[in-house]
Amino acid sequence: MSYQAPVKDLLFNIEHLANIEAVAQLPGFEDAGLETAQAVLQECAKFNQDVVAPLNVAGDTHPSSFKDGQVTTTPGFKDAFKQYAAGGxxxxxxxADYGGQGLPKTIGAACQEMLNSANLSFALCPLLTDGAIEALVTAGSDTLKATYLEKLISGEWTGTMNLTEPQAGSDLALVRSRAEPQPDGSYKVFGTKIFITYGEHDMAENIIHLVLARVQGAPEGVKGISLFVVPKFLVNADGSLGERNDAHCVSIEHKLGIKASPTAVLQFGDNGGAVGYLVGEENRGLEYMFIMMNAARYAVGLQGIAVSERSYQQAVAYARERVQSRPVDGSVKGSATIIHHPDVRRMLMTMRALIEGTRATAMTAAAAYDAAHKHPDAQVRQDNQAFYEFMVPLVKGYSTEISQEVTALGVQVHGGMGFIEETGSAQHYRDCKILTIYEGTTAIQANDLVGRKTGRDGGVAAKSIAAQIEKTEGELQALGTAAAQAVARELAAARQAFVDVVEFMVANGRESPNAAFAGSVPYLMLAGNLVAGWNLGRALLVADKQLANGQDKAFYQAKIITAQFYAEHILPRTAALRSAILNGGESVMALDMDDF
Amino acid sequence: MSYQAPVKDLLFNIEHLANIEAVAQLPGFEDAGLETAQAVLQECAKFNQDVVAPLNVAGDTHPSSFKDGQVTTTPGFKDAFKQYAAGGxxxxxxxADYGGQGLPKTIGAACQEMLNSANLSFALCPLLTDGAIEALVTAGSDTLKATYLEKLISGEWTGTMNLTEPQAGSDLALVRSRAEPQPDGSYKVFGTKIFITYGEHDMAENIIHLVLARVQGAPEGVKGISLFVVPKFLVNADGSLGERNDAHCVSIEHKLGIKASPTAVLQFGDNGGAVGYLVGEENRGLEYMFIMMNAARYAVGLQGIAVSERSYQQAVAYARERVQSRPVDGSVKGSATIIHHPDVRRMLMTMRALIEGTRATAMTAAAAYDAAHKHPDAQVRQDNQAFYEFMVPLVKGYSTEISQEVTALGVQVHGGMGFIEETGSAQHYRDCKILTIYEGTTAIQANDLVGRKTGRDGGVAAKSIAAQIEKTEGELQALGTAAAQAVARELAAARQAFVDVVEFMVANGRESPNAAFAGSVPYLMLAGNLVAGWNLGRALLVADKQLANGQDKAFYQAKIITAQFYAEHILPRTAALRSAILNGGESVMALDMDDF
Incomplete structure (x- = not known):
């Protein structure tokens, strides 16, 4: 099934919800206005539709394979990655100092969505490389930057994140890998890392592992973890590749989905020690790793939207083609395509509304990221940073959780054919299941939301978002169309539920942590749901104005209908979540552990 | 991962919610009291734990295979099925007239759940055979009964249901297979059937296909469909096997899950015509097929509960063993097993509550089935029949939809390990996806609920259930414990939502069919949710009484906590569903088909 990049909707988001013209006034982004966005997105769409998307099924049927320490990727991946790199x-x-294009996240995020829709497995390699680049930019010495950044940014080399060990998944305090300082200032690194995405592959000349390990004598727990660069091949002074480092892949995993993405077990130091170079200062590894993680968490959120979009497109195509049963309203005599049937429509609208809502949130968050990094006014930077940081767990947690709902509906629309692997819909259902797990499970995102993002400032950031939502409600009420009123009404109810829960979390986070954290994921789902609905409400306001200007009727009417559908069908879930959080804290922990 | 049959909980349901002692007063079931249930369940648990459950992973890793028209099942299946048959x-x-044991559904359903927990793929063969038996018992001639029933009931032969054709899935009006009458009273059957579960295999000597086809000259649509018996091997007058019939498997499907269950494409009549025997009268095939379907729909509902139970057991075991992170309440210094963490508990409680709730509904429905068939009083039979028929779409639709939620949580509890196929949790997530599709998708169940089960009697059966729920609320209020009050409060809100929706459906089913059917699946989910919560409310009342009698404290306290959890966390979803149904009918169909 081919992929058609939703360029029009992405540009709608970029122009109207992320406000690209404001982004283009930030220092350094002067050339990144709407025209640039249009040109980049069109080129990106073409590349992903033509080169990357056609490899998605092959990645599932011919996964990466492992033999004698080497990983062979799916046929076609190596060449596609070469083209990806060559395209910049x-x-x-x-x-731009290291050869990048220096475009804002507002444009970059749209491109990332397309790449991930085209091929979730393929996209993981660049995703992890991005993380490695960000860590080096932030904390690497000039030597490390000079040695690695240009090659990573050009796509000649790729990067990995090495956090997990068999006993240390969500809990990095348990990391045991160790690093011994050497006289020359380098370290020897020893240990086993698991679940290393693209930890070994044949798509690039070198792989730059960023590895968490403890220097001898470091404090216990997360305060004793340092970050190291451990290249697969050492790099000579002239930039050419030197000796093979003592970092080896010993196996890859057999997984439910994203089968083309090799998930490696890496052994460091089995033959004397892997040469590593400290990033930044000792014992600050977790802090640097969080730089990579935060970028990666946002990107995984985009993966959720992306796989949902792919599943949706396939479901729509099938619903337009499959003939079965007479419509209940008698609009067609005899059997009709199943898109005539109300429940098929309900499923497709649910998929569509969840996708457009989460996309609107992600794109709005991207613009805040850009302002947080580049705005000349410190207060504006700070406000945008607070907003962005509140959004990250929602983009990661909510978009990936809803991808499971959307891809399940995608299979369901296909009926029995959905269960047949050759149909291709089931791949999305399998692929997406990792998204709520890696780069921090939904519960980890929710802990972040409850603790760092809500508790720490006493709910200030949360309530400032609620105030912005209330303002949108007012604008919708003022517009006064039936759709706008419906959205305003449901938004108001959902916002009130959100505020109630924020107050509950602030009151209970420290006093009754079990009750608060029992509601952490429901709170994340409530907040993610509300913010997506809010952004669709904003979209409705824009669409109404464009319609009045006589623009592109079908597109803007669809936007209004989708916003109304989201408000009527998805936003009311917040009431159930509020109720569970406020009333249900005790029953979560009441059952004795032995009685499960 | 081994399986421990939940015999205690099943017996609790049989004794207290299904009221087995009342069932044992029905004519023909005199020996089927609690003691019989205990003995049968214990034996059944042992067989399934020891023989069937250990084959579940092998079925996934070594699926049934096809070569030259033959299907070879997973190693071990053939022998296990022999033992299944031998065990009766x-x-x-x-x-009993045909060698059966004549036990009530109240006991049989509990055994079916265990078989399906042990191995969903394996259990499908008996499940389909049950359907064939029921059709023959109801509509078969004496000759057909004499020829086939005993061998099917003994498990020497197995049965299949042949409905689906490439162009005719949910829409049986499109069936094209045809049957030509022969001078000897038999028919020659021609056509292609797809998605035939156990349509070919090596576990039994003969396979008895029940096939929908049109007799020449029959009316178009569903009123021209007849039902035929088409055995794989013809049966001689003395009961021995005769010639191979012209019904051949040409391929089996490559599926997302239940891989051990061969899903066959069958060709009938490619070499001159398959010999078939009419069941009942011509053109009444659909009616007879519904007999099989209704039994099968209930059974598929049990599959949803069963796979959820298996997923739950595996998740609990992992949560008890995996050590990661410090509990937020400081109850353990240092890292603890993840079952200490509130969100893991929330996930496990959600799984548990959904399983116990749907099980309680299924077992209560089974008792109604028994009374509907055997009670001496016609009015009692009729009331129970109406109740049972209302329950069938809920048992099928709700239990299978929640199995997707439960198995996804099962994977999630495992974190990254859940995504690794060798862990085994992902198999349940894959296996369960067919359950909302086959034997009628959730939408088909929901249409049945809206049309035949609610619209036809103007909501009488629905409101009589609401009245029973209200009575339970009163009993809970009278009990007055905090848990009972919480359940009563949430039940009352959910029941009112249900009544509102029933009235909406009665009012709109004919007048605004698009609006009604746009809410059909949400209505099914609302009704299924409510009825499960109600039955857990009934369970709470029993548990409280047993506790007062000093019985088995841990078990009954767990029952009370689970009921309260369900009420506080799951029942509130009904408010969101009510809102979507009552307000959202228009936005479902508002978007033009071309604009998706």
Whole structure:
């Protein structure tokens, strides 16, 4: 099934919800206005539709394979990655000083969505490389930057994140890998890392592992973790590749989905020690790793939207083609395509509304990221940073959770054919299941939301978002169309539920942590749901104005209908979540552990 | 991962919610009291734990395979099925006149749940055979009964249901297979059937296909469909096997899950015509097929509960063993097993509550089935029949939809390990996806609920259930414990939502069919949710009484906590569904088909 990049909707988001013209006034982004966005997105769409998307099924049927320490990727991946690198796509958002294109996240995020829709497995390699680049930019020495950044940004080399060990998944305090300082200032790194995405592959000349390990004598727990660069091949002074480092892949995993993405077990130091170079200062590794993680978390959120979009497109195509049963309203005599049937429509509208809502949130968050990094006014930077940081767990958690709903509906629309692997819909259902797990499970995102993002400032950031939502409600009420009123009404109810829960979290986060954290994921789902609905409400206001200007009727009417559908069908879920959080804290922990 | 049959909980349901002692007063079930149930369930648990459950992973890793028209099932299946037959399990609920054990559905359903938990793929063969038996018992001639029933009930032969054709899935009006009458009273059957579960295999000597086809000259649509018996091997007058019939498997499907269950494409009549025998009268095939379907729909509902139970057991075991992170309440210094963490508990409680709730509904419905068939008083039979028929779409639709939620949570509890196929949790997530599709998708169940089960009697059956729920609320209020009050409060709100929706459906089913059917699946989910919560409310009342009697404290306290959790966390979803149904009918169909 081919992929058609939703360029029009992405540009709608970029122009109207992320406000690209404001982004283009930020220092350094002067050339990144709407025209640039249009040109980049069109080129990106073409590349992903023509080169990357056609490899998605092959990645599932011919996964990466492992033999004698080597990983062979799916046929076609190596060449596609070469084209990806040659097109400059890896450097889209990175610093022009190192060969990047220095575009804002507002444009970069749209491109990332397309790449992930085209091929979730393929997209993971650039995704992890982005993380490695960000860590080096932030904390690497000039030597490390000079040695690695240009090659990573050009796509000649790729990067990995090495956090997890068999006993240390969500809990990095348990990391045991160790690093021994050497006289020359380098370290020897020893340990086993698991679940390393693209930890070994044949798509690039070198792989730059960023590895968490403890220096001898470091404090216990997360305060004793340092970050190291451990290249697969050492790099000579002239930039050419030197000796093979003592970092080896010993196996890859057999997984439910994203089968083309090799998930490696890496052994460091089995033959004397892997040469590593400290990033930044000792014992600050977790802090640097969080730089990579935060970028990666946002990107995984985009993966949720992306796989949902792909599943939706396939479901729509099938619903337009499959003939079965007479419509209940008698609009067609005899059997009709199943898109005539109300429940098929309900499923497609649910998919569509969830996708457009989460996309609107992600794109709005991207613009805040850009302002947080580049705005000349410190207060504006700070406000945008607070907003962005509140959005990250929602983009990651909500978009990936809803991808499971959307891809399940995608299979369901296909009926029995959905269960047949050759149909292709089931791949999305399998692929997406990792998204709520890696780069921090939904519960980890929710802990972040409850603790750092809500508790720490006493709910200030949360309530400032609620105030912005209330303002949108007012604008919708003022507009006064039936659709706007419906959205305003449901938004008001959902916002009130959100405020109630924020107050509950602030009151209970420290006093009754079990009750608060029992509601953490429901709170994340409530907040993610509300913010998506809010952004669709904003979209409705824009669409109404465009319609009045006589623009592109079908597109803007669809936007209004989708916003109304979201408000009527999805926003009311917030009431159930509020109720569970406020009333249900005790029953979560009441059952004795032995009685499960 | 081994399976421990939940015999205690099943017996609790049989004794207290299904009221087995009342069932044992029905004519023909005199020996089927609690003691019989205990003995049968213990034996059944042992067989399934020891023989069937250990084959579940092998079925996934070594699926049934096809070569030259033959299907070879997973190693171990053939022998296990021999033991299943020898143990008399196929005949559990069937007529003693044909060698069955004649036990009530109240006991049979509990055994079916265990078989399906043990191995969903394996259990499908008996499940389909049950359907064939029921159709023959109801509509078969004496000759057909004499020829086939005993062998099917003994498990020497197995049965299949042949409805689907490439162009005719949910829409049986499109069936094209045809049957030509022969001078000897038999027919020659021609056509292609797809998605035929156990349509070919090596576990039994003969396979008895029940096939929908049109007799020449029959009316168009569903009123021209007849039902035929088409055995794989013809049967000689002395009961021995004769010639191979012209019904051949040409391929089996490559599926997302239940891989051990061969899903066959069958060709009938490619070499001159398959010999078939009419069941009942011509053109009444659909009616007879519904007999099989209704039994099968209930059974698929049990599959949803069963796979959820298996997923739950595996998740609990992992949560008890995996050590990661410090509890937020400081109850353990340092890292603890993840079952200490509130969100893991929330996930496990959600799984548990959904399983116990749907099980309680299924078991209560089974008792109604028994009374509907055997009670001496016609009015009692009729009331129970109406109740049972209302329950069938809920048992099928709600239990299978929640199995997707439960198995996804099962994977999620495992974190990254859940995504690794060898862990085994992902198999349940894959296996369960067919359950909302086959034997009628959730939408088909929901249409049945809206049309035949609610619209036809103007909501009488629905409101009589609401009245029973209200009575339970009163009993809970009278009990007055905090848990009972919480359940009563949430039940009252959910029941009112249900009544509102029932009235909406009655008012709009004919007048505004698009609006009604746009809410059909949400209505099914609302009704299924409510009824499960109600039955857990009934369970709470029993548990409280047993506790007062000093019985088995841990078990009954767990029951009370689970009921309260369900009420506080799951029942509030009904408010969101009510809102979507009552307000959202128009936005479902508002978007033009071309604009998706």
């Amino acid at each position: 796509w890896q450097g889209l958002q990175h610093d | 399990w196929q005949g559990l609920q069937h007529d």
